[in-house]
Amino acid sequence: ETGVTQTPRHLVMGMTNKKSLKCEQHLGHNAMYWYKQSAKKPLELMFVYNFKEQTENNSVPSRFSPECPNSSHLFLHLHTLQPEDSALYLCASSQDYREETQYFGPGTRLLVL
Amino acid sequence: AQKITQTQPGMFVQEKEAVTLDCTYDTSDPSYGLFWYKQPSSGEMIFLIYQGSYDQQNATEGRYSLNFQKARKSANLVISASQLGDSAMYFCAMREGNTGNQFYFGTGTSLTVIP
Numbered sequence: 001e002t003g004v005t006q007t008p009r010h011l012v013m014g015m016t017n018k019k020s021l022k023c024e025q026h027l028g029h030n031a032m033y034w035y036k037q038s039a040k041k042p043l044e045l046m047f048v049y050n051f052k053e054q055t056e057n058n059s060v061p062s063r064f065s066p067e068c069p070n071s072s073h074l075f076l077h078l079h080t081l082q083p084e085d086s087a088l089y090l091c092a093s094s095q096d097y098r099e100e101t102q103y104f105g106p107g108t109r110l111l112v113l
Numbered sequence: 114a115q116k117i118t119q120t121q122p123g124m125f126v127q128e129k130e131a132v133t134l135d136c137t138y139d140t141s142d143p144s145y146g147l148f149w150y151k152q153p154s155s156g157e158m159i160f161l162i163y164q165g166s167y168d169q170q171n172a173t174e175g176r177y178s179l180n181f182q183k184a185r186k187s188a189n190l191v192i193s194a195s196q197l198g199d200s201a202m203y204f205c206a207m208r209e210g211n212t213g214n215q216f217y218f219g220t221g222t223s224l225t226v227i228p
Contacts, residue, residue: 033216040220041220042117042217042218042219042220042221043204043206043218045216088156090156090158092158101148101160101163102160102216103160104150104157104158104159104160105157106155106156106157107156107157107158109156
């Protein structure tokens with residue numbers, strides 16, 4: 001099993017839909033992250049979880065709702081998204097939130113119509 | 114001000130040649146870490162190399178080396194003996210302070226290796 005997996009890899013949704021992105025890490029790490037990557041913009045850190053506790057929410061709109069049931073799983077629940085939310089959503093993990101290196105999953109490419 | 118600046122949106126290099134990808138950073142924190150990631154068209158971010166702000170020597174990992182010039186606040190990535198599989202987007206990133214909360218990425222450089 002590869003280090004960090006994400007499902008689905010591609011998602012198309014309407015603005016009224018509710019969907020969830022899933023991330024799972026098999027590295028025994030304690031910290032997990034959600035990033036948003038839009039075209040021609042730097043990656044934006046959205047949420048940080050350390051030992052299942054949210055430690056950071058970088059002014060992310062409430063239409064994005066994270067959930068971390070355990071150190072290995074991280075979800076991003078999506079509802080009433082906007083077309084500008086279309087992007088690549090990357091999950092990452094690290095040993096803990098002070099650890100230098102984060103390991104990324106392959107991302108979910110989201111298109112909001 | 115941008116925390117990470119990558120001024121080369123696109124670069125080309127001949128196969129087997131070396132190439133340098135530029136990165137400058139901005140921080141007043143004495144403790145920071147610098148990273149380079151590779152992102153192929155598949156989307157996955159692949160960690161390449163790390164340099165800590167207190168490290169005395171430049172980091173090296175196989176064909177990758179990081180040219181760390183602290184006074185100039187630059188952390189250029191050097192790829193030696195380029196291979197076709199090196200064609201990808203390359204991102205410079207910085208962890209500021211001691212938490213993963215302050216993690217910044219540049220806009221990336223698209224590298225194309227020409228056979």
